[in-house]
Amino acid sequence: MADLAINGDSAIALAWKQIDPDVCAAYPITPQTIIVERFSDYVADGEVNTNFVCVESEHSALTLCTASSSAGARTFTATASQGLAYMWEMLPITSAMRTPVVMAVANRALSGPININNDHSDAMAARDCGWVMIFAENVQEAYDNAVMAPRIAEHHDVQLPIMTNIDGFILTHAVERMTPLDSKDVKSFVGDFKPLYPLLDWKNPVTHGVMDGPEYYYKHKYQMVEAMENAIKVTEKVFKDFKKISGREYRLVEEYMCDDAEFVAVVLGSSYGTMKAVVDELRAEGKKVGAIMPRLYRPWPDKHMTAALKGKKAVAVLDKHAPIGAYGALYADVCTSLIDMKDAPAAYNYIYGLGGKDATAKDFRTIFEDMLAGKAAKYTFMGVDE
Amino acid sequence: MDLEICWHGRGGQGVVTANEILAETAIREGKYVKAFPEFGPERMGAPIRAFTRISDNPIRIHSQVYEPDIVVVLDGTLIGKVDITGGLKKGGIILVNTHDSPEEIKSALKTGEKCYTIDATKISIEELGRPMANTAILGALVKVAPIVAYPKLEDAVTAKFTGKLSEKMIVKNLSALKRAYEEVH
Numbered sequence: 001m002a003d004l005a006i007n008g009d010s011a012i013a014l015a016w017k018q019i020d021p022d023v024c025a026a027y028p029i030t031p032q033t034i035i036v037e038r039f040s041d042y043v044a045d046g047e048v049n050t051n052f053v054c055v056e057s058e059h060s061a062l063t064l065c066t067a068s069s070s071a072g073a074r075t076f077t078a079t080a081s082q083g084l085a086y087m088w089e090m091l092p093i094t095s096a097m098r099t100p101v102v103m104a105v106a107n108r109a110l111s112g113p114i115n116i117n118n119d120h121s122d123a124m125a126a127r128d129c130g131w132v133m134i135f136a137e138n139v140q141e142a143y144d145n146a147v148m149a150p151r152i153a154e155h156h157d158v159q160l161p162i163m164t165n166i167d168g169f170i171l172t173h174a175v176e177r178m179t180p181l182d183s184k185d186v187k188s189f190v191g192d193f194k195p196l197y198p199l200l201d202w203k204n205p206v207t208h209g210v211m212d213g214p215e216y217y218y219k220h221k222y223q224m225v226e227a228m229e230n231a232i233k234v235t236e237k238v239f240k241d242f243k244k245i246s247g248r249e250y251r252l253v254e255e256y257m258c259d260d261a262e263f264v265a266v267v268l269g270s271s272y273g274t275m276k277a278v279v280d281e282l283r284a285e286g287k288k289v290g291a292i293m294p295r296l297y298r299p300w301p302d303k304h305m306t307a308a309l310k311g312k313k314a315v316a317v318l319d320k321h322a323p324i325g326a327y328g329a330l331y332a333d334v335c336t337s338l339i340d341m342k343d344a345p346a347a348y349n350y351i352y353g354l355g356g357k358d359a360t361a362k363d364f365r366t367i368f369e370d371m372l373a374g375k376a377a378k379y380t381f382m383g384v385d386e
Numbered sequence: 387m388d389l390e391i392c393w394h395g396r397g398g399q400g401v402v403t404a405n406e407i408l409a410e411t412a413i414r415e416g417k418y419v420k421a422f423p424e425f426g427p428e429r430m431g432a433p434i435r436a437f438t439r440i441s442d443n444p445i446r447i448h449s450q451v452y453e454p455d456i457v458v459v460l461d462g463t464l465i466g467k468v469d470i471t472g473g474l475k476k477g478g479i480i481l482v483n484t485h486d487s488p489e490e491i492k493s494a495l496k497t498g499e500k501c502y503t504i505d506a507t508k509i510s511i512e513e514l515g516r517p518m519a520n521t522a523i524l525g526a527l528v529k530v531a532p533i534v535a536y537p538k539l540e541d542a543v544t545a546k547f548t549g550k551l552s553e554k555m556i557v558k559n560l561s562a563l564k565r566a567y568e569e570v571h
Contacts, residue, residue: 005410174422175409273446360449
């Protein structure tokens with residue numbers, strides 16, 4: 001297929017069209033709206049066989065998706081910000097029921113104050129709910145992640161729901177050049193959904209979603225922990241297989257110019273692209289700097305991050321959310337990967353880009369300059385005039 | 387080629403669509419693009435901005451454009467109300483939809499950079515029957531800054547409106563495009 005001029009939301013909708021899931025239930029919310037609008041066009045035009053269910057809220061959307069996935073249907077949804085917050089009660093239930101629902105999240109700041117723009121406060125607030133989470137740097141990756149997501153979630157060693165995150169507006173509403181895959185390649189790559197114990201298998205009746213006493217609850221949680229750990233290997237395998245059909249190579253922890261780097265910055269999402277441009281700029285000035293992005297965020301790719309940071313002098317971790325009263329979540333995660341390291345790099349936390357505050361190359365440059373000058377602080381809330 | 391454009395307009399004037407058509411054209415020419423609006427609560431008539439990056443290489447910077455090579459103003463009444471010239475690169479270009487002359491705009495903006503004007507609203511009223519200047523301004527833009535080849539722009543306009551506008555309206559949009567391409571000064 002020829003390259004397309006397409007925005008991130010439409011690219012995800014296109015991937016979904018090529019996958020043709022059994023069920024999609026969603027409630028529109030900016031900046032995710034285009035995904036479900038486009039996809040409902042495909043449904044209305046008969047280009048997919050999906051049963052599209054209009055629901056009255058995000059809570060209902062995820063409840064329906066969890067039930068439909070339990071029944072044995074490949075099920076997709078999408079949301080953002082308050083929509084994800086409204087799903088919160090269901091998030092850990094979807095994962096505990098081991099229903100591999102695929103959800104696109106167009107990352108947007110959580111209210112309040114009310115704000116429609118991008119940051120990662122929605123995803124970060126949902127990070128410990130038992131969902132696999134992947135992030136994208138650009139529209140191409142938004143599409144590629146959407147194609148790969150069901151393979152990761154539905155793998156029998158995983159059987160957990162997955163969030164494919166893209167930066168609201170910065171990617172959802174930006175037109176970029178994207179190379180789509182042939183629909184038949186997508187279809188054969190994704191394959192059929194083979195649920196382990198579908199409710200609708202009436203010859204082998206099972207019960208889903210029952211109450212657990214302490215003993216079983218504990219064991220079930222342990223099973224989820226194991227399944228999440230399995231997602232590391234499964235995701236690596238899916239990335240490898242994806243390269244065969246696309247030529248595009250992805251890694252759990254992406255590294256740019258890190259081999260001989262002394263100072264590195266860890267970021268998620270579109271900021272990784274901007275950071276790479278800054279790395280090039282500073283490299284041209286002879287500075288040994290690099291950039292890192294954990295493409296897979298949950299499960300936390302601990303060993304991979306440790307390997308990426310080994311031997312560095314310092315690491316800046318940029319969080320696009322602000323836990324009030326603690327360090328950024330990404331920073332805390334990175335620190336866990338440093339804890340056993342001999343001569344571990346110094347680690348600095350930068351809070352940036354909240355509520356759509358533009359993340360510029362100029363700002364990112366100052367982070368490296370801080371580190372190079374030995375002036376970086378453990379915690380910096382960027383861009384606030386005092 | 388690495389080119390950055392900043393668009394000024396008002397909500398409802400089709401800035402986003404014009405930006406997307408330009409992006410589509412550049413991609414048809416094998417270039418890489420990032421085209422996006424400034425994001426806020428879109429309101430009819432309120433000043434809005436949009437940004438375009440066009441390059442021969444994959445585009446990695448995802449921030450807004452701060453130092454454009456070209457500024458396109460889809461609504462001349464914004465002059466004096468929003469910062470048009472801020473950050474414009476030396477040797478840059480300003481294109482304004484207005485009935486004023488380039489000299490008048492130059493002095494209103496107090497700029498030494500090159501200004502071009504086109505009465506794209508008049509053209510669109512005459513050609514389309516309504517004041518929708520976004521297609522016309524694209525014709526003028528490609529004339530004053532040959533970012534993409536004009537025939538490719540026509541193809542992209544046709545592709546963008548196919549299925550959305552009647553064939554007749556698409557032809558009218560192409561006439562507006564052509565007239566602005568020829569009449570810009």
